[in-house]
Amino acid sequence: MGSVQRAMRLLEAVAEHAYGAPAKQLAREVGLALPTAYHLLRTLTHEGYLRREKGLFFLGEAAERLGATAAQQKRRSMVNDALAQWRDSIGVPVYYAVYREGEIEVLGVAAGPDGPAVGEWADFRETGHAHALGQCLLSQLDEEARHDHLDRYPVHPLTPYTVRDNRSLERRLERLGPMEAVVECQEYALGAACAAIPLTAGTTAAAVAISLPSHQADRLLPAARQLQAETGRLLGTLAFSISI
Structure with missing residues (x-):
């Protein structure tokens, strides 16, 4: 449950950055250790909830589908x-x-x-x-x-x-x-x-x-x-x- 909550906080943080944000900034904003943030960001990217471009994280198609629903x-x-x-x-x-x-x-x-x-x-x-x-x-x-x-x-x-x-x-x-x-x-x-x-x-x-x-x-x-x-x-x- 703790991992899910941390992942949701990361998704919310990414959603607040229309032009993307790097892992260090996201970790700082949600109060996570950088290794933990990196692990969760990689998992969310693999599952399609985030996408990564030039070191910046954006909402992915799966997250956008959730929002549309x-x-x-x-x-x-x-x-x-x-x-x-x-x-x-x-x-x-x-x-x-x-x-x-x-x-x-x-x-x-x-x-x-x-x-x-x-x-x-x-x-x-x-x-x-x-x-x-x-x-x-x-x-x-x-x-x-x-x-x-x-x-x-x-x-x-x-x-x-x-x-x-x-x-x-x-x-x-x-x-x-x-x-x-x-x-x-x-x-x-x-x-x-x-x-x-x-x-x-x-x-x-x-x-x-x-x-x-x-x-x-x-x-x-x-x-x-x-x-x-x-x-x-x-x-x-x-x-x-x-x-x-």
Whole structure:
């Protein structure tokens, strides 16, 4: 355990020197005997946590991967906390998704026993034409990107209420205002109604959505307006999460 602690202190010391540091300086900064520091630095270099150039030590690829993983976990935690806060404040399940590299990615869902999320009975990526999240994301794409998506994932009916063909979907999306909520009722799943609002998060299309049982569809727009107000306060959290 002592060796691990000393190695971690050396890693922390190296991380503080963007332009590298020699072994003698690192040993002095962490309070280690020079032979001990040399031994640990050689081991960390061999394992890829450090790299040595012209007598100076820098963080290696393995340490950078650890940092990236920790940052990803922090961003996911921030997103999950925001979604849970909105779920509790509005009293409905909340979803967050982005459109990245030609695919719909659901990055977070917050639901509870009193308001379960809509089950993904058909792949969300392939059925963007049918659910509010997908329609909201597709509405933010330019014409070429949207046509490319629909060529790969053509419109097809999932329920009797699903939009029937590509042209009908295009007309619906063209009628949407820039920040208008997208609402669908039983198009993706019978018994479920959903509303999604677009987010401005850099150049990436993003959206948050809520769902309710279809017999409570009259609550959908007021809840969506409340969600839109809530997201304005924490937009930075979601924009930051695009890099997850």
